[in-house]
Amino acid sequence: MSPRVLVVDDEPFIVTGLRTFLEDEGMHVDSAGSGEEAVDIVRNDSGIDVCIMDMRLPGMNGDTTIRTLYEICPDLRFIIHTGSADYSIPDDLRAIGIDERQLFAKPLLDMMPLAETVAALAGGRD
Amino acid sequence: MKNYTSILIVCTLILVGFFLSWYVDRSYESYYESQQVLAQHSTRGVARIIKLYINEVRRRVDLFAEEEGDVISKLSRNPADAEMHEQFTNRVKRHFPDLFAYTITNSLGEVLLDDFEGKVANLCQTDIHQFAAGEDQKVFIHPNPVGYHFDIMATWKNLAGDQGVFFISINPKVLARILANSQLHDHELILLHREKPGLIEITADGTRADLQGKTSLDPEEMARIGFTAPVKGSLWTLADLPAANLFSAHKKLLWRRAVSIFLVFLLFSGVMAVLIRRAELRRGKAEQAVRESRSQLEKRVASRTQQLSITNTQLESEIHDRQRAERALKHEINERRQTGDTLRALHEITSAQKLPFHDKVKALLENGCQQFKLPIGILAHIEGDRYEVVQSISPDESIVPGTVFELGNTYCRETLRADGPVGFEHAAHSDWKNHPCYQAFKLETYLGIPVIAGSKAYGTLNFSSPAPRKERFTTTDVEILRMMGQWLGSEIYRQQTEQAYKQERNKVQRYLDVAGVIMLVVGADQRVSMINRKGCELLGGSEQDIIGKNWFDNYIPAADREDIKKFFVKIMANEGELIEYYQNPVVTRSGEERLIAWHNTLLYDDAGNITASLSSGEDITLQQQAQEQLRQSEEQLRLTLENAPIGILTSGLDGRLLSVNPAFCNILGYSAAELIHLSVEDITHPDDWKETRTRFQALVSGDIDSYELEKRYLRRDGSVITGRARAGLVRDAQGKPLMVVGEVEDITQRERTEKMFQRVVESAPNAIVMMNSESRIVLVNSQTEKYFGYRREELLGKPIEVLIPERLRENHPVYVESFKSEQRARPMGLGRNLFGLRKDGSEFPIEVGLSPVETGQELLILSAIVDISERVRSDRELQRMRTYLKNIIDSMPSVLVGVDKQGRVTEWNQSAEKATGVQNDKAIGQPFRQLFPELESQLDNISEAIRTHTPMRTERLITEKNGEPRYADVMVYPLLANGSAGAVIRVDDITSRVRIEQMMVQTEKMMSVGGLAAGMAHEINNPLSGVLQSCQNIQRRLSPDLEPNQRTAEALGVDLERVYRYLDARGIIDFVNAIQQSASRASHIVADMLAYSRSTSTDFQTARVEEMLDTVVRLAASDYDLKKKYDFKQVEIVRDFDPELDTLICDHTEIEQVLLNLIKNAAQAMSDGGTPLPHRITLRTRREDGFGRIEVEDNGPGMDVQTQRRVFEPFFTTKTVGVGTGLGLSVSYFIITEQHKGTIDVTSNPGEGTCFTVRLPLHGKPDK
Structure with a gap:
């Protein structure tokens, strides 16, 4: 069973880039342009394994979206993909098991480590 | 008396009451009148206005009816024509905004048309009929169930001759408004029906219809109406109704005012009465008391005879007590006055500026004696155990200023110990009787205070008396004493400091004066x-x-x-x-x-x-004069010698003169004939005769052949001359004495000259020494004795050299010879320092004037010697001062160069020597431009400064030295003096300061880069993500290895391998790589720039230095970029670690970043070629004072000075484009200097290598 991934980013190029790469890696990729959209998707479809989350989003920001998604679906795993260099993981996100290994800074020179982490997180879930 | 007062008061009150009531009446009347007049005027005026208004309406109605006659007739013929009706109605409304209703009738008054459905009231009908009948044209007012109105009628007619009445009803609200606006305060204007008295038509509140219930005036109100005026042309009368209480209220007010005034008066009178009563009572009592005391006195007189003795004593004691109290009172008053006087006097003394200090103190002491009632006042100066009276006052002036006591024998010792006022009034009755002072002087009373000058006790101010004081000293006394002491202290201190200041100021002057x-x-x-x-x-x-x-x-x-x-x-x-x-x-x-x-x-x-x-x-006038006189007398001597007339005579053996020559006659003033009859005895001074006779006889008797004698002769005129006589015996052929031949030389003149010479020499202010041709001393004066310490006899005949120090003797004969050959008066030893040698062997500086004295036989040399020790000392002092000044100028860090008008150097201090390498003696007199070619641009400024007398300043003058820019501040100060001008140029090398400033600017620049980066990093990172991810996806999707690619290719019938080869062949793969690498570089730049903004989140911990360096070396070895360019394994890493420097407190990841950067730079620099193998990086640590030092040194190509200076600048790079971001070292610089408060420096010798030195505070960065 291939992992199912939800890419949340307001930058369409980034979504496309990640989607292309991960699909080539054999994953099933959904995408959302905002936190609210992501919440809708997860609410209707609990089969998603990993969510790659941009932090600076229009409307609901990344942190809040993660908290909301975690409430809806505690099994969901998260990868933080942010362009803010000084981002540090807040304590409440650490509490739900997010650590530096799940933190990826934009721009990614190589998407492979990300893909590997997605696979590992999805695998861990099973 | 009492009754009289009361009556007076009552009368006054009654009078006042009358006056007030009269005043109230008068005021009320005038008020009433004024109100009446006002009401009259307003009523009349308003009535006129209303009339005007009605007239106007009427005029408009007439006009309208006339104009609209045709329409009205048309309308009256077709009352059913609704449209026409409506048009007409609108027109009427437009003309009469206050329209209530209108009606049109024929000439009979029969209603043809109306606008309220025929409900024309009867009253109106009546009116219309009356109007139509031409009976009445007045304005009518009608109460109407619908509205109150007044009617105005006009005749209408058309061309056809039809006519009728145009009847228009107007809503009179305008009138109500007029009334409201016009009525006075407290007055009401009311329109009443003229024919129905009391019926209200219109008020300010509205028409009768609006007045609820109250439609008519009641009799009371009717009575109150003050004034009425008919409104002409209507049935109205305008009435003015004053407010019900208008006058009564005003009257009340007046009365209230009058009563209150009266009450105040009453109160005042009451108080007066009471006061007078009280005074009277007191007087009465006093009278009573007088009466009583009189009666008592009478009683006492009556019983006096009986109680005489008792009464007497009582009376006496009473009187005594009273007197005592009185005295005490007087005393107190006196005391106060005294204190006041004292304070005033004290103030006068202390503030009198012209009074000399001595007089001030005197006044102060007198004042104190007066105040404290003590006869003795002393200002004493105490030093150690010495108590010296500085100034004093005593009854018979027994205590003289300058008297000294031992401090222990004075009360003042205790005063000084107490460090405050000490006083007692009767020593015999206290412990003071044991005090040595009491024992010695029996001073009963004492009051003293220390006088503190500055912070040092100067002495005391004290007052005393041998008699005990009756009263104790009061606190006032002590305070006054304290004030005196304080003033004295400050005055003495002021004088002391003034003295010291004066001394300082006059130091030089005094020195010069002495x-x-x-x-x-x-x-x-x-x-x-x-x-x-x-x-x-x-x-x-x-x-x-x-x-x-x-x-x-x-x-x-x-x-x-x-x-x-x-x-x-x-x-x-x-x-x-x-x-x-x-x-x-x-x-x-x-x-x-x-x-x-x-x-x-x-x-x-x-x-x-x-x-x-x-x-x-x-x-040296005297000296010169002495020398002159000497020369003169010597001249005379010589003349005398040369021109001496020799008298020749012969005498018989008996002494009788036989023959004389004319010279002899001249000497003695006789003629030859006269002399022939005289004997030797006659012409010899009696006192010298004895001697002459003895010699003469010896000669005549043949005992001697000749003699020579200086003797006095008597001249013919009785005067005496001195002559030198030489006599010889003339024998005949047989040898028998024949006669005596004599020669007489007049030496009077010579003797006189010699004496004068002697006197001149003696009185000369200088030492005068004469030596003969053999350089032996033949003459000295008393000053010489004083100067050299010899007695005269000790010197005469001695060689001159005894007066010359041994070290100078050797050459002296040479100088003597040269003088002899010149033979003219001149100072000795020009340009040489001359010294005299005293008998005790000490030397002293001298000046010597020399004069040759020709005696005819030999050349004598006269020396006038001046002791110039004093002068030499002054000169030395002067020299010392100048040296001191010179030292100050030399010790200034600035280059100071003095130039004259021509630009030649006149002053050159040590800093100038240092800056140019030219010594002072070489520089003086040289042109400035030659010594400071780099300041040639200042020459204009120098001449400008001299010309305009203003200092010129040039800041940051850039010069070049050894190919490096130097910065200097140049100041040119003009120096002015009559006839000569110049300038001083001050040059301060501010290169290092400018460098530091530039460094600061650079840091500033980096900070701003950091701030910018933080803001834009996110914005740049997103697009970079798009680029990089797309590139990676392109690369992957072009790869023939990826399975989905193959599937898609197959489905499209494309050979993926060939596509790839095509792309490769056309360089497309490389283009994609290029995009990827470019984006990647951009991303690195952003990351580096971000380092600047991460100043707050650093994490200071104890870090092991060695560990950090090892980590960095490991990282460097595995660095991908580095490996690509350069094989790190070829680099020899030399570790030179100081065991003393074990740990540092720092953010180790950041320091590692810096060190990694340095090592990578070193490795890259060495790889650029030209570096001989083995490539070596030396890592060195040292512990310094408060700092840990880490050095990264390579043996690469090094860098030149310009590069060294710019190496920490952001975006400065020597690497080929694309290799470095140009931020690595500036980030390092930022981390070290800003975040760790350390330093980072670079030293490099091109061709030998580069060494970066990082210094970090041992105990982490200091807290802010």
Whole structure:
């Protein structure tokens, strides 16, 4: 069973880039342009394994979206993909098991480590 | 009396009451009248306005009816024509905004048309009929169930001759408004029906219809109506209704006012009455008391005889008590007055500025004695155990200022110990009786206080008395004493400091004054700017007189003036050669000329310019005169010798003169004939006769052949001359004595001259020594004895060399010979320092004037010797001062160069020597431009400064030295003096300061980059993500290995391998790589820039230095970029670690980043080629004072100075484009200096390698 991934980013190029790469890696990729959209998707479809989350989003920001998604679906795993260099993981996100290994800074020179982490997180879930 | 007062008061009250009631009436009347007048005017006026209004409406109705006659007739014929009806109605409304209704009738008054459905009220109908009948044209007012209105009618007619009445009803609200606006305060204007009295038509509140219920006035109101006016042309009367209480209220107010005034009056009278009553009561009581006491007295008188003794004593004691109390009171008053006087006097004393201190103290002591009622007042100065009376007051002046006591024997010892006021009134009755002072002086009373001058006890101020004091000292006394003591202390301290200041100020002056020589400073303006006492004495004037005067015009004889002045000007312009010693005459006030031997030096200002000449001079007039006189007398001597007339005579053996020559006659004043009859005895002075006779007889008897004798002769006129006589015996052929031949030489003149010579020599102020041709001393004067310490006899006949120090003796004969060959008067040893040798072996500096004295037989040399020790000492002091000044100038860090007008150097301090490498003696006189070619641009400024007399400043003058820019601040100060001008140039090398500033600017620049980066990092990272991810996806999707690619290719029938080869062949793969690498570089730049903004989140911890370096080396070895370019394994890493430097407190990840950067740079630099193998990076750690030092040194190509300076600048890189971001070192710089408060430096020798040195505080960065 291939992992199912939800890419949340307001930058369409980034979504496309990640989607292309991960699909080539054999994953099933959904995408959302905002936190609210992501919440809708997860609410209707609990089969998603990993969510790659941009932090600076229009409307609901990344942190809040993660908290909301975690409430809806505690099994969901998260990868933080942010362009803010000084981002540090807040304590409440650490509490739900997010650590530096799940933190990826934009721009990614190589998407492979990300893909590997997605696979590992999805695998861990099973 | 009492009744009289009461009556007076009551009368006054009644009068006041009357007056007030009259006043109230009067006021009320005038108020009433004024109100009436007002009401009348307003009523009439308003009635007129209403009339005007109605007239106007009526005019408009007439006009309308006339104009609309046709329409009305048309309308009246077709009342059913609704449209026409409506149009007409609108027109009417437009013309009469207050329209209530209108009606049209025919000429009979029959209604043809109306606008309220035919409900024309009966009243109106009646009106219309009346109008139509031409009976009445008044305005009617009608109460109407619908509205109140007044009607106005007009006749209408058309061309056809039809006519009727146009009846229009107007809503009278306008009238209500007029009333409301016009009525007075407290008055109401009401329109009443003229024919129905009391019926209200319109008020300010509205028409009758609006008034609820109250439609008519009641009788009371009718009565109140003040004024009415008919409104002409209507049935109305306008009435003015004053408010019900208008007048009564006003009357009440007036009365209230009057009553309150009356009450106040009443109260006042009451109080007066009470007061008067009280006074009367008191008086009564007093009278009573008087009566009583009188009666008591009478009683007492009555019983007096019985109680005489008792009463008497009682009375007496009572009187006594009273007197005592009175005395005490008087005393107290006196005491107060005394204190007041004392304070006033004290103030006068202390504030009297002209009073000398001594007088002030005297006044103060007198004042104190008076205040404290003590006869003795003393201001004492105490030093150690010495108590000295400075100033005093005592009854018979028994205590004289200057008297000294031992401190222990005075009460003041206790005062000083107490450090505050001490006083007692009766020592015998207290412990004080044991005090040594009491034992010695029996002083019963004492009051004293220490006098503190500055912080030091000066002595005491004390007052005392041998008698005990009746009263105790009061606190006032003590306070006054304290004030006196404080004032004295501060005054003495002020005097002391003033004294010290004066001493300081006059130090130089005093020194110069005591100097034995004249000291004179003449400024470049030729004016005397300083002269000492000796100088004043010589010139005959006070210092004030002389200072400021032109030296040459006032004190130099006219004959020499111009020459000396010219010479002086030259010297001041630094052109002539200064003559250190010279003599010239000066003119004193009395006009006398004195010859002064001057010793000159020049005074320079801070800039080294000549500002004045300082001369020390000695009055050598006397010396010169003495020498002159000597020369003169010597001349006379010589003349005398040469021209001496020799008298020749012969005498018989009996002494009778036989023959004489004319010279002899001249000597004695006789004629030859006269002399022939005289004997030797006759012409010999009686006192010398005995001697003469003895010799003569011895000669005649043949015992001697001849004799020589100096003896006195008597001349014919009785005067005496001295003659030298030589006599010989003439024998005949047989040898028998025949006669005596004599020669007489008149030596009177010579003797006189010699005596004078002697006197001159003795009185000369200088030592005078004469030596003969064999250099032996033949004459000395008493001054010589004084100077050299020999007695005269000890010197005479001794070689001159005994007076010369041994070390100078050797050459002396040579000088003597040269003088002999010249034979003219001159100073000795010009340009040499001469010294005299005293008997006790000590030496002293001298000046010697030499004169040759030709005696005819031999050449004598006369030396006048002056002791110049004093002058030499002054000169030395002067020299010391100048050296001191020079040292100060030299010790200044700035380059100081003095130049004259021509730009030649006149002053050159050590900093200038250091800056140019040119020694002072080489630089003086050289052109400035030659010594400071880099400051050539300043030459204009120098001449400008001299010309305009203003300092010129040039900041940050950029010069170049050894190919490096240097910065300098240059200041040019003009120096001014009459006739000569110059400038001082100060040069401060501020290169290092400018460098530091530039460094700061650079840091600033980096900070701003950091701030910018933080803001834009996110914005750039997103697009970069798009680029990089897309590139990676392109690369992957082009790859033939990826399975989905193959599937898609197959489905499309494309050979993926071939596509790939095509892309490769066309370089497309490389393009994609290029995009990826470019984006990747951009991303690195952003990341580096971000480092600047991460200043707050650093994490300071203890880090092991060695571990950090190892980590960094490991990282460097595995660095992908580095491996690509360079094989790190080839680099030899040398570790030179200081075991003392074990740990540092720092953010180790950041420090590692810095070190990694340095090592990578080193490795890359060495890989650039040209570096000989083995490539070596030396990592060195050292512990320094408060710092840990880490060095990264390579043996690469190194860098030049320019690169070194810029290496930490952001975006500065030496690497080929694309290799470095240009931020690595500036990020390092930021991390070290900003975040760790350390330093990072670079040293490098091109071709030898580069060394970066990082210094970090051992204990982490200091807290902010």
